[in-house]
Amino acid sequence: MPTWRIGSRGSRLAQTMVTEVLDHLNAAHPEHTWVRRTIMSAGDQDRTSSLRDLASASSGAGVFAGAVEQALLAGEIDVAVHSLKDLPTATTPGTMVAAIPRRHEVRDALCGTTLDALSPGHRVGTGAPRRVGQLHHACPGVVAVPIRGNVPPRLRQMREKGLSGVVLAAAGLHRLGLQENITEYLDPAWWPPSPAQGAIAVQVRTDDTALARVVAAVHDEEAAATTRAERALMKILGGGCHVPIGAYATTRAGGLHLLAQVTSTDGSTTIRAEATGVTDQPEMVGEHVAQRLLDEGVEAVLASSV
Numbered sequence: 379m380p381t382w383r384i385g386s387r388g389s390r391l392a393q394t395m396v397t398e399v400l401d402h403l404n405a406a407h408p409e410h411t412w413v414r415r416t417i418m419s420a421g422d423q424d425r426t427s428s429l430r431d432l433a434s435a436s437s438g439a440g441v442f443a444g445a446v447e448q449a450l451l452a453g454e455i456d457v458a459v460h461s462l463k464d465l466p467t468a469t470t471p472g473t474m475v476a477a478i479p480r481r482h483e484v485r486d487a488l489c490g491t492t493l494d495a496l497s498p499g500h501r502v503g504t505g506a507p508r509r510v511g512q513l514h515h516a517c518p519g520v521v522a523v524p525i526r527g528n529v530p531p532r533l534r535q536m537r538e539k540g541l542s543g544v545v546l547a548a549a550g551l552h553r554l555g556l557q558e559n560i561t562e563y564l565d566p567a568w569w570p571p572s573p574a575q576g577a578i579a580v581q582v583r584t585d586d587t588a589l590a591r592v593v594a595a596v597h598d599e600e601a602a603a604t605t606r607a608e609r610a611l612m613k614i615l616g617g618g619c620h621v622p623i624g625a626y627a628t629t630r631a632g633g634l635h636l637l638a639q640v641t642s643t644d645g646s647t648t649i650r651a652e653a654t655g656v657t658d659q660p661e662m663v664g665e666h667v668a669q670r671l672l673d674e675g676v677e678a679v680l681a682s683s684v
């Protein structure tokens with residue numbers, strides 16, 4: 379039996395996602411052995427320039443995922459583990475997402491405060507345009523303070539800068555064991571998260587079909603269907619974490635339901651659309667909801683937010 383090399387970014391969050399995937403894989407395939415590799419990316423190395431600059435330098439997305447994908451293509455690792463929401467919607471040639479494990483938590487969370495407790499002038503840490511728009515929409519007059527970096531530094535910056543709170547993905551906080559910092563879960567029906575938030579992507583080289591079958595043991599159909607719908611929508615609207623799109627898909631008895639929302643960063647305009655379709659054609663649901671948003675004039679809101 380070969381020993382497979384599994385790699386990710388060096389952040390503690392990325393490492394815990396590898397552990398989560400390996401726990402699954404070891405349970406399903408005790409006959410295989412794995413070694414872990416850490417890949418340093420531009421996003422890890424460059425703490426001085428803004429992430430927006432880095433993102434545009436690498437054609438709009440994938441600043442964190444890029445180096446790990448390159449290591450996969452170069453044969454330095456055999457399996458790459460990513461946050462699916464950080465993977466560009468355009469598939470990197472030669473790679474494929476062979477498995478998406480069960481998604482435990484999709485919601486955004488507030489740490490340090492609650493929406494009800496926020497008054498005009500209060501400062502809340504978040505730099506993501508979607509979260510800035512949703513915050514301004516929910517709490518007019520609240521000031522969004524840009525903060526950057528991995529999850530633990532963002533919590534630290536909240537305290538150091540004397541902010542009232544910070545908005546983060548609940549999934550990251552849970553994976554890091556930092557969930558006791560959460561003071562409010564933001565209802566995804568009113569505060570839809572980033573497309574594919576909370577989901578892990580297990581990626582292999584496209585020609586590695588035997589390994590694709592091995593990692594398929596961690597695949598979850600519901601996580602795949604919902605994230606495919608959310609990402610199909612984002613692909614049409616030109617997403618990335620610099621675009622203020624929230625998307626929240628759920629599977630129901632009637633099929634796959636997708637809700638999406640675009641909010642201007644000043645919070646003054648919010649456009650929502652939703653639809654239900656068949657679960658085995660998630661891209662059609664995403665494309666349908668994207669078209670509804672375009673019909674409602676979402677392009678002007680997106681253009682004003684970039």
Ligand SMILES: NCc1[nH]cc(CCC(=O)O)c1CC(=O)O
Nearest residue numbers: 461463546547549550575576577
């Ligand atoms: N944008 C950065 C990022 N990429 C993945 C996560 C963790 C949540 C996830 O796995 O989707 C985070 C942190 C955050 O958004 O708070």
